[in-house]
Amino acid sequence: ETVMTQSPATLSVSPGERATLSCRASQSVNDKLAWYQQKPGQAPRLLIYGASTRATGIPARFRGSGSGTEFTLTISSLQSEDFAVYYCQQYNDWPFFGGGTKVEI
Amino acid sequence: QVQLVQSGAEVKKAGSSVKVSCKTSEDIFSTSTISWVRQAPGQGLEWMGVIIPAVGAATHAPKFDGRVTMTTDESSFTIYMELSYLRSEDTAVYFCARADTSMAVPYYFDYWGQGTLVTVSS
Numbered sequence: 001e002t003v004m005t006q007s008p009a010t011l012s013v014s015p016g017e018r019a020t021l022s023c024r025a026s027q028s029v030n031d032k033l034a035w036y037q038q039k040p041g042q043a044p045r046l047l048i049y050g051a052s053t054r055a056t057g058i059p060a061r062f063r064g065s066g067s068g069t070e071f072t073l074t075i076s077s078l079q080s081e082d083f084a085v086y087y088c089q090q091y092n093d094w095p096f097f098g099g100g101t102k103v104e105i
Numbered sequence: 106q107v108q109l110v111q112s113g114a115e116v117k118k119a120g121s122s123v124k125v126s127c128k129t130s131e132d133i134f135s136t137s138t139i140s141w142v143r144q145a146p147g148q149g150l151e152w153m154g155v156i157i158p159a160v161g162a163a164t165h166a167p168k169f170d171g172r173v174t175m176t177t178d179e180s181s182f183t184i185y186m187e188l189s190y191l192r193s194e195d196t197a198v199y200f201c202a203r204a205d206t207s208m209a210v211p212y213y214f215d216y217w218g219q220g221t222l223v224t225v226s227s
Binding site: 032034036043044045046049055056087089090091092093094095096097098099100 | 140142149150151152166200202211212213214215217218219220
């Protein structure tokens with residue numbers, strides 16, 4: 001089982017600032033890494049797959065990078081609608097999610 | 106547009122079973138896999154298992170051995186997840202989620218149902 005660890009647990013930022021979220025795998029997952037955004041009371045929304053490919057309709061301010069065991073989601077200029085919880089998920093073996101990073105004002 | 110529409114909230118007694126449904130379209134039913142992911146209150150996401158609706162083949166996380174059953178109804182393009190021997194820690198929102206693959210392989214999820222809250226009381 002590949003365990004995913006996200007940091008920080010909470011990230012406090014201001015609108016317009018850059019946010020950098022980290023995700024670490026307990027063993028290599030190659031580039032089989034996805035990122036999701038979840039707002040309260042909603043289902044997760046796919047942002048990034050293949051570590052760096054934006055899903056359909058996702059703004060360019062969301063950028064995924066990394067490979068192997070270290071991954072990063074960067075939101076270049078936070079908009080008000082970006083305040084949410086973000087999860088990483090590896091799919092190199094049976095899906096396992098990280099614990100999430102809450103991005104708050 | 107891809108839509109996954111789930112059944113409504115449930116309240117169950119510990120020790121009983123719950124069956125949650127996820128209605129899709131013919132296209133999704135025939136060409137995708139559907140996973141079940143749950144989220145306990147204030148917690149993260151936990152993958153439970155996956156089914157290939159077109160053939161009915163399923164696999165699940167070892168944690169749910171003997172408790173989870175995934176089935177389909179081809180006539181209505183609906184997928185079901187039944188969880189038995191419920192305990193309080195099964196209280197969660199249960200999501201169905203689509204992967205754009207026809208094989209039961211690890212994948213990411215591009216569309217999700219709206220979620221079904223299952224509350225287990227003792």
